[in-house]
Structure formats: structure tokens, C-alpha cells
Amino acid sequence: MSVLDAAALTCIKRDRTLFEGLSFSVEAGELVYLRGPNGAGKTSLLRILTGLSHPDEGNVFFNQKNITSFPSEYNAQLLYLGHKSGINGALSALDNLSFWMAQHGVKQSPEVLFNVLATIGLVGLEDVPVRFLSAGQQRRVALSRLWLKKAQIWILDEPFTALDVSGIALLENAFNEHISQGGIVITTSHQALSPLAGNHRTFDLEYQW
């Protein structure tokens, strides 16, 4: 049975139809790799799937329930990382993540948090204000959330931006592990996913004039 369903989504931005009547469903354990040229509406589609923006027509269903009517059930199972990382430059990685965990009701011990920061390769940088870190390191701080919140659905917009080779491999391994446990990953990227990420379904979004 499908977990996430998009039904006849239409999105119009500045009088240009990005997509019209778009329907698809995603089942547990699926990795959906969303492709398309710049301006095709990948980010718009992902934001509609998270419920941050509303489609001009159509609905999104999580477990057959409309996400606009039951947002809290959906939000508890959703992890969204957009272009904007949601990391405040004045705070340290540790503070950023612990405040974020408090907001999302994620209860993890400090040891777990330190372990995650070690996995992601930020040992020794926990207390440095994030604005002093490199772009790739800032990206890693944002991505640490994938290891902290137990969410079934990951919606990631260009998660590989600014990551180095080892960072990409780490993330692809995390995708593989997540889908093997019945999770769902929906991601966009301009570079192809490697076999490390596991089986994936490619979904192409055309640029419409």
C-alpha cells in the first residue's frame, strides 16, 4: 500500500504552469530520485509534498489522509531539508541541533548527538559558531538531522550541494539504510546517484513553456 500519494497536483508560478495534473504514489522502502532542468519545478513540487506551500489544484495524502487536514501526524513522520539549511550562523552546531530537536520533540541523549556529529565528521567543531565553518561543513550540520529524528519520510532538496566525495558516500549509504528499513526518500540532485544509494526510481519533471 502506498504511503505518500500525490493526486492531480497543479502548480502555477507567475502565470507559467510548472506541472499540471501530476499524480504519483510512493511506497514504503522507495527512493525517488527527482530529475529535471532548472526551473522545471522540482523545489516547488517538494515544498508541496511537505505541505509548506499549497498546490493550485490537487492534494497530497499520507496514509490516505490529506496532509492539510492532519498536519501533525504527517509532520511527526516527515523530515524536510530545503535549499535553506535552517541553521543559524551565530549558534554552534551543537546548539543548532539541540534547539532543533527540542522544536521537533526529538528526545536523544547528548551522547547520541555527539556520536552523530562524529559520524558526520564534525568532531572538534561542535562549539564553533556555524558561520565560521565551510559551506560543506555547514551542509553536514544540517544533514545530521537525518540521524537524529526517526522520520519515515525524508524530503531532501539538493542534499549533495557543497558536499565532498566522502560526504556524498555517507549520505548515499544513509539513503540505502533508510529505505532498507522501510523508509521513503524523495530527493533531487543534478548529479546521478551512485549504486551506493540502493535501488531507486527516477522521476523526470519536464520543463514546460
Place this chain on the structure above:
Amino acid sequence: MVVALYKGIFKRDMSIAFQQKAELIQPLMFLLMVVTLFPLGVSPSPETLQRIGPGVIWIAAILSSLMAMERMFRDDFQDGAMEQYVLSGMPLPAVSVVKVAGHWLVSFVPLLMLSPLLAVFLNLTVDMYIALMLTLLLGTPLLSLIGAIAVGLTVGLQKGGLLLALLLIPVFIPLLIFATSAVDSAALQLPYYPQLAIIAAMLLLAVASAPFAIAYSLKVSQN
């Protein structure tokens, strides 16, 4: 949920505010300088200063609050923290209340503490100062609450700063009228409770309805 709001929003806002002390002090310095300009520009005679004093302090407070207002949501919007609030499952009106309260604490409480100094600058009597303090206590939370709606609406725009001032200044006019009228009454030894009651009524209305308006404006800015 209360824990999430306290630990996730309030403590976060406080630690960010204390990392950016310059942003907190600048509006206060601005206020102090504007108030200092009046004796130099209008007249240093004690009677004139006493007459214009309450109005000067209130106008300077409104103008300096406009400078600090944007801080409320600007950074959260630009770095994407706002998206995470919306998706966190915390009710957005409650998040707005906590953010507005945090903003009031860091930008208006220092102003309240500075007000005795301003009162001395402008030769206010003790009665006038007490009335001024009461109007500031009731009026500044109102500035924060109403301001937050406008910040929520303009935060998605590229250069929202001036638009914010144009939106807010007309809305603050009634507050200014009643606040200065209360202090004027105090100067004449007249009762000023009616003016305070009207400001308190405006504040209560804002407390009851502004959180929903702020939450809605933030949602609209996400779309």
C-alpha cells in the same frame, strides 16, 4: 509542547540575541541620540522640553523599535529556520507568541530601563515619569505584537525595511495619541486612567488576535 516552545524557541532566541549584542544596542543608541537632538534643535529651556518631552520619547521609541522589528523573523526566514518551525508540529500561533515575547524582552525592556535617564534629559516631573512608564509598559508589547504581523507579511520581500515603516507608523498613531495625552494629563495633575484603560484595551485585543494573524502571515510568506 510547552517544553518544546521554551527550549526550542525561547532559549534559542535568547542565545542568538546575546550573540548579536550590537544589533540590540544600536536601536537604543539611536533612541538616545534622537532624544538628545531635541534640546539642541528645538530649545534647551526646561519648560519647552517638559512640554514636548513625552511626545519626543514616544516618537523616538517607535522609530527605534522599527529598526529592531525586522530582527524578529528576518534571520529565521532567510536561513530556513522558519520552514522547520512550520514543519515541527508546534502550533504556529504559540511559536509567534514566544518569539514576540522574546523580542519584547530584548528590545523593549532595555528601553524601559533607559527611560529614567530620558525623563531627566527632558525635565519630566515625577508624576509625568510614572505616567510615561505606565504607558510604555502597556504600549511597547502592543508595538511588538502589531509589528510582528507586518514583519511576517514583509519578511519574504527583498527590501522590506522601508515598507515595514510605512505600514506600521499609521497603525501606531492612536497609541501615540493616547500615550502622550496620558502624560500630559499627569503633568496637569489630572487623572489619566481613561487613556491607560484604552491602551490596555488595545493591548488585550492585540494579545487575543495578533498571534493568529502573525501565524497566518508567516504561512503566507512561505507559500
